[in-house]
Amino acid sequence: MPLRRPDVLDGAMRLLEEEGLAGLTMRRLASALDVRPSALYWHFADKRALLDAMAEELVSGVPEADPALPWDARASRLATGLRTALRSHRDGARLYAGTFVARPHTLRIGAALLTAFTDAGLPRARAMGTAFTLLYFVLGHTIEEQAHEELHATGEWDPDEAAAATAPYPGLAQALKEYENSTPDQRFTDGLHNFLDGVRYQLTEHRGG
Amino acid sequence: MPLRRPDVLDGAMRLLEEEGLAGLTMRRLASALDVRPSALYWHFADKRALLDAMAEELVSGVPEADPALPWDARASRLATGLRTALRSHRDGARLYAGTFVARPHTLRIGAALLTAFTDAGLPRARAMGTAFTLLYFVLGHTIEEQAHEELHATGEWDPDEAAAATAPYPGLAQALKEYENSTPDQRFTDGLHNFLDGVRYQLTEHRGG
DNA sequence: ACCTGAACACCGTTCAAGT
DNA sequence: ACCTGAACACCGTTCAAGT
Numbered sequence: 001m002p003l004r005r006p007d008v009l010d011g012a013m014r015l016l017e018e019e020g021l022a023g024l025t026m027r028r029l030a031s032a033l034d035v036r037p038s039a040l041y042w043h044f045a046d047k048r049a050l051l052d053a054m055a056e057e058l059v060s061g062v063p064e065a066d067p068a069l070p071w072d073a074r075a076s077r078l079a080t081g082l083r084t085a086l087r088s089h090r091d092g093a094r095l096y097a098g099t100f101v102a103r104p105h106t107l108r109i110g111a112a113l114l115t116a117f118t119d120a121g122l123p124r125a126r127a128m129g130t131a132f133t134l135l136y137f138v139l140g141h142t143i144e145e146q147a148h149e150e151l152h153a154t155g156e157w158d159p160d161e162a163a164a165a166t167a168p169y170p171g172l173a174q175a176l177k178e179y180e181n182s183t184p185d186q187r188f189t190d191g192l193h194n195f196l197d198g199v200r201y202q203l204t205e206h207r208g209g
Numbered sequence: 210m211p212l213r214r215p216d217v218l219d220g221a222m223r224l225l226e227e228e229g230l231a232g233l234t235m236r237r238l239a240s241a242l243d244v245r246p247s248a249l250y251w252h253f254a255d256k257r258a259l260l261d262a263m264a265e266e267l268v269s270g271v272p273e274a275d276p277a278l279p280w281d282a283r284a285s286r287l288a289t290g291l292r293t294a295l296r297s298h299r300d301g302a303r304l305y306a307g308t309f310v311a312r313p314h315t316l317r318i319g320a321a322l323l324t325a326f327t328d329a330g331l332p333r334a335r336a337m338g339t340a341f342t343l344l345y346f347v348l349g350h351t352i353e354e355q356a357h358e359e360l361h362a363t364g365e366w367d368p369d370e371a372a373a374a375t376a377p378y379p380g381l382a383q384a385l386k387e388y389e390n391s392t393p394d395q396r397f398t399d400g401l402h403n404f405l406d407g408v409r410y411q412l413t414e415h416r417g418g
Numbered sequence: 419a420c421c422t423g424a425a426c427a428c429c430g431t432t433c434a435a436g437t
Numbered sequence: 438a439c440c441t442g443a444a445c446a447c448c449g450t451t452c453a454a455g456t
Contacts, residue, residue, distance in 0.1 A: 002419070002420055002421085003420075003421090025447085025448065025449085026448080026449060026450085027447085027448070027449080035420095035421075035422090036421070036422055036423075037449080037450085038421075038422070038423085038424095038450080038451075038452085039420075039421050039422075041449095041450070041451080042419080042420055042421070043420090046449080046450075047449065047450090100353075100356075102371060102374035102375065103374075104377075107374065107375060107377070107378055107381065108378075110378075110381060111378040111380060111381040114380060114381055114384050115380065118380070118384070124380075124383065124384040124387050124388075125384065125387040125388045125390065125391065126399070127384060128384040128385060128387070128388035129388060129396055129399055129400055129403075130403070132349070132350075132353070132400075133346055133349075133350075133400050133403070133404070135349070136345050136346050136348070136349025136350065137342055137345050137346070137349075139345070139349060140341070140342075140344070140345025140346075140348060140349060141341070141342075141345065144309075144341070147309075162311060165311035165312075165316065166311065166316060168313075168316070169316055169317075169319075169320040171320060171323060171324065171327070171333075172316065172319060172320040172323055174333065175323055175327070175333040175334065175336060175337040176337060178333050178334040178337070179333075179334045179337035179338060181334070182334065187338055190335070190338055191338055191341075191342050194338075194339070194342070194407060194411060195342070195407065197407060197410050197411060197414070198403060198404065198406060198407020198408075198410060199407075200410075201406050201407060201409075201410035202403060202406060205406070211438070211439055211440085212439075212440085234428085234429065234430085235429080235430060235431085236428085236429070236430080244439095244440075244441090245440070245441055245442075246429095246430080246431085247431080247432075247433085247440075247441070247442085247443095248439075248440050248441075250430095250431070250432080251438080251439055251440070252439090255430075255431075256430065256431090419456100420455105420456085421454100421455080421456080422453105422454080422455070422456100423452100423453090423454085423455095424451105424452095424453095424454105425450105425451085425452090426449105426450085426451080427448100427449095427450090428447105428448075428449085428450100429446100429447075429448055429449095430445105430446095430447085430448095431444105431445085431446090431447100432443105432444085432445080433442100433443095433444090434441105434442090434443095435440100435441080435442080435443105436439105436440080436441070436442095437438100437439085437440080437441100
């Protein structure tokens with residue numbers, strides 16, 4: 001039976017898991033699907049289109065935020081849901097960041113975030129900027145998490161080297177150590193709460209001025 | 210006269226400007242320097258090492274923050290200085306984000322940011338998280354800026370396509386339009402100020418609790 | 419509709435050998 | 438100390454031709 005577009009997409013997601021983003025090549029994907037490389041170009045115009053579709057697939061499961069919830073709970077759930085989705089595949093955050101374009105699910109999440117912040121009471125342009133800033137936080141944090149995991153998993157992490165590099169800045173070394181005492185989940189939640197507190201602060205400022 | 214390490218680095222920075230990150234290959238660099246590709250490997254262990262050195266070069270000019278300044282002015286100057294440095298070369302932000310490792314200037318900037326936030330009164334681990342969050346903002350914002358510029362410069366920007374994509378979300382389309390009415394500088398400054406307001410809010414919270 | 423065969427124009431990297 | 442020559446093991450992509 002012939003290969004279909006979704007089969008190619010599925011194969012690509014599996015290959016990503018096994019080989020990581022750097023190991024995901026059209027030629028390897030073809031051979032995993034038992035087909036010649038040129039066959040893939042029947043289903044996707046080029047590699048970029050495949051990566052875009054993969055990024056879309058990745059965030060397709062981010063749940064809608066219940067509109068009955070208050071704005072901060074909605075923003076919080078969207079951010080957490082996005083992080084979970086990005087973490088659901090190896091190199092997911094980097095894959096997504098590399099294809100950050102206007103596609104249905106991405107727009108859906110962006111629109112929902114925006115609505116949360118306009119509902120909070122921010123003017124539209126500012127709500128847009130706030131939504132972007134939250135996305136930068138989620139992406140940056142999750143990229144960092146996954147890079148960290150990858151380094152440890154592949155045994156590339158050298159504690160001595162890290163210690164040597166931070167030696168000129170003992171305060172930084174100490175702060176990093178304390179920072180890494182908490183779990184990634186905890187650090188993400190803390191950062192998210194600080195962010196939302198910042199938005200609340202903007203709101204009181206606005207009411208006052 | 211023979212090629213030296215700094216010559217290779219300089220050539221690479223110039224090639225980045227002309228060709229962008231995707232066009233920066235070892236082979237093209239070699240031919241720009243009038244040398245065979247293998248010659249480059251005498252000066253740099255591999256391409257990754259060259260990119261790391263380029264990223265370091267990029268942020269080497271970020272000025273020290275005057276320690277006499279209040280913490281928020283220091284954080285603000287560091288963030289602005291970093292953005293300026295990243296914007297000083299084509300694809301600078303993407304180059305830097307792709308090599309975000311422990312190198313002297315990067316550590317120097319990180320340590321300075323950390324000190325700003327501990328001086329503000331945040332506990333060490335929280336100050337560290339705050340510093341990371343600010344870095345995510347600067348990187349994310351600058352990557353987005355440069356991607357936007359690149360799309361316009363190469364004529365790949367299609368307003369009709371953009372309009373069609375956001376059509377299902379009129380609120381989003383409208384907010385994006387208003388958001389893009391201001392300059393990138395203004396948007397960056399706004400985001401930065403909101404961020405610093407958030408830190409100030411954390412501080413009052415902390416004093417109270 | 420979907421795939422193969424064969425090619426094109428590239429990559430990064432290694433390493434013996436040259437000067 | 439610095440470079441060449443020559444090769445190895447890859448890439449993404451195109452396109453005529455097959456079924």
